[in-house]
Amino acid sequence: MIMFRLSTHEELKFIQNAIDKLFGEKIAEKFIQNKHLIIGEGKWKEIFLVSDKMIKIVEAIADKKQPYSLGMQIGELDKNKKFKLSLEAVFEIVKFTSHKIQLTAKGAQTILYGRNISFSAVDKICYEARKGDYAILLDENGFPIGLGKILHDFAKMQLNRFKICIKNIIDLGWYLRKGE
Amino acid sequence: MFTEDDLVEELAERYNYRKYMVKRYLEMFGKEETVKLLEANEQKLIPSLRCNTLRIDEEDFVTLFTKKRFVLEKISGISYGYRVLKTPFPLGATNEYLLGFYFLQSEASMIPVQVLDPNPGEMILDLAAAPGGKTTQIAQFMKNKGVIVAIDINRKRIKSLRSNLSRCGVYNALIIRMDGRQISDLGLQADKVLLDAPCTGEGLIPRDPTRKTSRELKDILYVAELQKSLIDGALACLKPGGSLVYSTCAIAPEENEFVIDHALKNEDIHVKKMDFNRGSPAFTGVIFGETLHPSIKEARRLYPHKDGTEGFFICKLQKDS
Numbered sequence A: 001m002i003m004f005r006l007s008t009h010e011e012l013k014f015i016q017n018a019i020d021k022l023f024g025e026k027i028a029e030k031f032i033q034n035k036h037l038i039i040g041e042g043k044w045k046e047i048f049l050v051s052d053k054m055i056k057i058v059e060a061i062a063d064k065k066q067p068y069s070l071g072m073q074i075g076e077l078d079k080n081k082k083f084k085l086s087l088e089a090v091f092e093i094v095k096f097t098s099h100k101i102q103l104t105a106k107g108a109q110t111i112l113y114g115r116n117i118s119f120s121a122v123d124k125i126c127y128e129a130r131k132g133d134y135a136i137l138l139d140e141n142g143f144p145i146g147l148g149k150i151l152h153d154f155a156k157m158q159l160n161r162f163k164i165c166i167k168n169i170i171d172l173g174w175y176l177r178k179g180e
Numbered sequence B: 001m002f003t004e005d006d007l008v009e010e011l012a013e014r015y016n017y018r019k020y021m022v023k024r025y026l027e028m029f030g031k032e033e034t035v036k037l038l039e040a041n042e043q044k045l046i047p048s049l050r051c052n053t054l055r056i057d058e059e060d061f062v063t064l065f066t067k068k069r070f071v072l073e074k075i076s077g078i079s080y081g082y083r084v085l086k087t088p089f090p091l092g093a094t095n096e097y098l099l100g101f102y103f104l105q106s107e108a109s110m111i112p113v114q115v116l117d118p119n120p121g122e123m124i125l126d127l128a129a130a131p132g133g134k135t136t137q138i139a140q141f142m143k144n145k146g147v148i149v150a151i152d153i154n155r156k157r158i159k160s161l162r163s164n165l166s167r168c169g170v171y172n173a174l175i176i177r178m179d180g181r182q183i184s185d186l187g188l189q190a191d192k193v194l195l196d197a198p199c200t201g202e203g204l205i206p207r208d209p210t211r212k213t214s215r216e217l218k219d220i221l222y223v224a225e226l227q228k229s230l231i232d233g234a235l236a237c238l239k240p241g242g243s244l245v246y247s248t249c250a251i252a253p254e255e256n257e258f259v260i261d262h263a264l265k266n267e268d269i270h271v272k273k274m275d276f277n278r279g280s281p282a283f284t285g286v287i288f289g290e291t292l293h294p295s296i297k298e299a300r301r302l303y304p305h306k307d308g309t310e311g312f313f314i315c316k317l318q319k320d321s
């Protein structure tokens, strides 16, 4: 059974740091604003971003019913305390971060099939990307479709255009593969 | 001599329905209209979608889809609703679907939320929410502000509800899996309630011909009792002055007018005229042995042969302040 509670101060700091590390300074603050983090604790922890008004309702019914889900699920903390960002969070954070990579139409399709991509699938890198970075992947029209991890340095990527250089971490194809 | 029983037999055989259904249609609509209904049930409905402005600007959406050679026609009186007159490829798995730019939703099923008219900042209870067509529509009207309490009992369907809310960028919903009949235990006081009730789906025959033979009268009577308990629960959670929209895709008066008539036994509740002029007035007077409250005529029914939609019922109730 999953129990829901407000995040502790440490958890909030941990998640803020994790988001800033992924997407740049002060991104977590812009993203979280005046909302609260709720932790759903079961085998692992799910993290939700929730308004004041919703917290009041959750508290009022807490002794009778636990939620199934609430607000925006921004990610999970697995057993090893590794933070995994959700698709919903990608959609919001894209408004604030410069960590974005635009793909070709073919590249976007590959990502949506859940696969990794090579440099030939990249249309434009919107910031100084480095090996180990996470970046939001945009389709050919500039819409966010997932999150990728950059596997090689930029110079090396250009040398071999067909070697896998961005690992698919999450993508919208999930809604068809698992979500329905 | 050709008797009424012969007519039932002939129509049931010709269109492949259970006899009790045809017999009841004849009683509800008379011969001419029954034939029109049965005939219309054989035709395909025009598909439709709702542009999800939580994820894309409506104008940008129309431009994008027109460029992709879809032919869209705005549905009058329904915000963000479009009929899809031409589809160069199926709409169920496009990238734009994954991006949450639209929800595939039938024309009739867009009406309840339009009539409920949720506003940003309100507290809305959606008592039978999965898979979330109407929950996402409510969130869109609310611009993601305020709270939707979305209830469903079904484990599998609540998973699709969650996935659909996520895909469509709905962030103001609190999903609870529970039996809606127990909702009053939570002590909620909602500004507005939607009860898009579980029903026998008799109105969906144009989409699901197996419904012509899959249900008995006793199924209808069973579901009607569930619907009455759900509406009692829903009304108990409604603030004084608040309104409730009850809808089904059922044809049987037991699942529609009878449920409203039951709700009207509560003296604080009355039927509200809807700001919506499609469809036909609901049944009043005596039908299947029950005398219905005259105010129920303000509720609306939609039919395939008259409105080009699936069979649908919508009623708005108001609780006195």
Ligand SMILES: C[S@@+](CC[C@H](N)C(=O)[O-])C[C@H]1O[C@@H](n2cnc3c(N)ncnc32)[C@H](O)[C@@H]1O
Pocket (backbone or CB within 6 Å): B127, B128, B129, B130, B131, B132, B133, B134, B135, B151, B152, B153, B154, B157, B178, B179, B180, B181, B196, B197, B198, B199
């Ligand atoms: C007509 S469907 C709702 C469709 C939904 N409103 C939409 O627009 O996508 C009815 C729903 O009621 C749910 N249901 C059935 N019995 C219920 C109960 N006792 N309490 C809560 N939900 C129930 C079913 O699981 C089903 O998802």
